[in-house]
Amino acid sequence: MAFLLRSISRSADGREIVRTSKVSDDLLKVGRDPECDIRLNDLAVALHHATIEQVSATRVGVSAEMGMSIELDGSNTQFGQIDLAIGGTIKIGPFLLRVMPPELGGEDVPIVIQRADSAEVLDKFDTRRFALQSVMPGKRLMAWSLTLAVLAIFLVWPIMSFYQNRDQADRMAGGFHPDSLWSTGALSQSHAALGSNCQACHVTPFEPVRDNACKTCHVSVHDHADLSRMQRATPQLGGLRRIQQSIGTWFGQTPGRCVECHTEHEGPQQMVATPQQFCADCHTDLRARLADTRLAAASDFETGHPEFQPLVLIQWDGNAPRFERVALNRRPLEQSNLKFPHALHLGALGGAAQAARANQLGARLECASCHTPTQDGTRFERVDMERNCGSCHSLSFDENGGTIRRLRHGSPEQVIADIRGLYRAGGPAFPPELSPGARGRPGDANQVRAAVQFARARAGVAARGERAIHAIFSAPRGTCYECHNIVAPPPGTLNYRIRPIQFTSRAGPGQPESGRYIEHGWFDHRAHQLVQRPGQRREEGSAACLSCHTGVRTSQRAADLLLPDLQSCRACHGGERTRLPVPSTCAMCHDYHMDRGVPAELLRQRTRGQRRPSTVAAACGGRR
């Protein structure tokens, strides 16, 4: 019984060297130790790694030492047996021990010992591994996988979502939709609710946003002017802008669309004021293309804007007022039929100031004593005689049992009748001689005398009443005459009449619909309650009003139209680009969408609480 060991190694030049030895024992120690029967010179092999033992004539057993493992016919194990009829392979460390079937007739078990050249070792010294590529995924793989991922997420997914959700506004109203990956920026504050619904505006693929999409919600927006007139008024653009427009038109971006001004995806802001150029394109020389226009040329508030032309009541045709737009530099007079000297009323001394003190209105009358702004801040409440003037200009004429009787304002016939009645009531007692059945002094002479005396007394009373009526309607101190133009009565009568009072801003017969002096522009008084003109001190209250309405302090008659002129505004307001404190585009005062309401921009700023009661911030260099 013996083991025949055949150890195969290779020389440096690759030649095979075989060493054969025989161990006459039925037990073989395998390990790195020099005392082992099979010595395996590798550190992966323990000093005493395993034992091979002949367990029968046909079987050989292999067992690993404590803590070691071997590989028997390809599987890791601690011990096992090899059938000598077919042989088997034991792998210990890098060595292969092939147990062969004994030769025919022999008993010796041949074992071939060979070092296995592992692929691992070869790989370890592969010079291709110097390149970074050996530890990186392939460039081609990276490129393809990322490319496909980007196309799938950012192109295919949003397009699929578009077609799936088409015409399903309720589904689009909220939540995440892949097409939002295409959004170039947040929508404006007023459109924020549409943020997740791209299709609200982008209706058809590859078609620029159309006005129809806007009109789905904005049903009552007025056009700027008649479309055919607008087309005639639009100038031929020159140079770059013409090229720009024709390229845009070629791509379906026709001029005049809502989105030209109402640009979106610019972040959560309010609508940005339309640039001046947008208006100036047509209005700089409108008359050249639209000969019948009544609008003067305008291009820039600072350098090209006509003088304000308020609508003024310039004349009366009988009782019908005639209004006309007259430039302020032509010093129009407003024939309102009212007598009202502003100078007298705002004076620090005199009756008006005294009356103000007596009525506890302050040291003197202020603008606000009579003029109350409307809710929208752009206009004033109508001045009312009883409310605003009555506390000083009393219409009382009698006291009866503690009740003050007042002349009825607005009704001259009633005034005349009331005065007559007053004097009649205070006349002589009717004499008993003239009463049938009454007892008087007997005799005709007595009755005649009583009648004569009574007639004389009555005539005196009537004459006093007529004198009083004349006085009320006449110079110099007639109650009505003080403020009104009086129409003298026909001779022999007392039928005094008052000329009707009328202003542009006051409803009445023949009154223009706008009811405003400046028909096409808006001014926000509330934004000017605190005024600081460049180089001047801050003004508030009446002084703020009078810093613009400069003629008020000296105005002796109501006919003076005391609106500030262009020059006055230009102290602070310049054009779009200006050195003046307030750069002002057309949109600051004018509304593109023409209607009679307050301009949308003013309303927006008001509702958002951004309208300031002051010009100070602007005057100090702030921008609004």
Add this chain to the structure above:
Amino acid sequence: MASRGLRTGLGDGTAHESFLRYRRYRWFKIAAILSLLLVIVYLVVDVHPRHNGGSWLGYGLGTIGAGLIVWLSLLGIRKRAMTRGRWSLKAWTSAHVYLGLALIFFGTLHTGFQFGWNVHTLAYVLMMLVILSGVYGISVYALLPQGLSDSRSEMTGPQMIEAVGSLDKQIQISAQPLSDEDSAIVLGSLGEDPFGGGLWSRLTGSHPRCGNMRALEIMRVRHDDSSGKEEQAIEQVLQLLEKKAAALQRLRGYIRRRALLEVWLFVHIPLTFVLFAALTAHIISVFFYW
């Protein structure tokens, strides 16, 4: 024209001129003037309400930028054909570098500095990554090769591996007398893959779990604790482990420099393709939702 081309061609051959300095920085000057013009136009032109990709200037810059990206990417095809003269590969590469840098201006001004979490900014970011990786590539090409030859100590790559391999063999032989415990430790050094570690290890040169280093540390302690024959055996192994550590350091230093030199290509090239995808999505989306 032809004779001029021939002369320049000869001129190119006589003295080395890098693609960066090609024709006294001709393309640098062109790109710089272009970029400066662009900035001036951007500042002068008044776009309402503010600069963005959808204005006439934005569309213009976008179109030029996209065209430039396509042309820049063609270097990948062009580089496979080496020619001389005005349209030599050197001229082309020089233009690629400087016009690629000018693309920063085209792209950035095209955005109008409006960024967000969307496909448009994705395309911009990818473009910038490609450009910046290119800038990195140029920089390492200019700076690293010197260090690369220094690190090799006049050795070639295979020689460096060979050095490690032969040390492994010597360690294998010297460690035969060691105990099972000690040989297991030394085996850790033999099992150490000189190329081991991923991208990070290669870029940083940091191999915190190096088997050789660990074996060295433990064997030093073992050496102090041992005596007699064992001490001698351990000392011999220890010397070899130290030699191997030096060989590994040299090898890995070289690998690190190569990684630093090559890594930009793994960004520059794949991301160029991804950029094309994002650019396609960007352009289609803009016109889809016009």
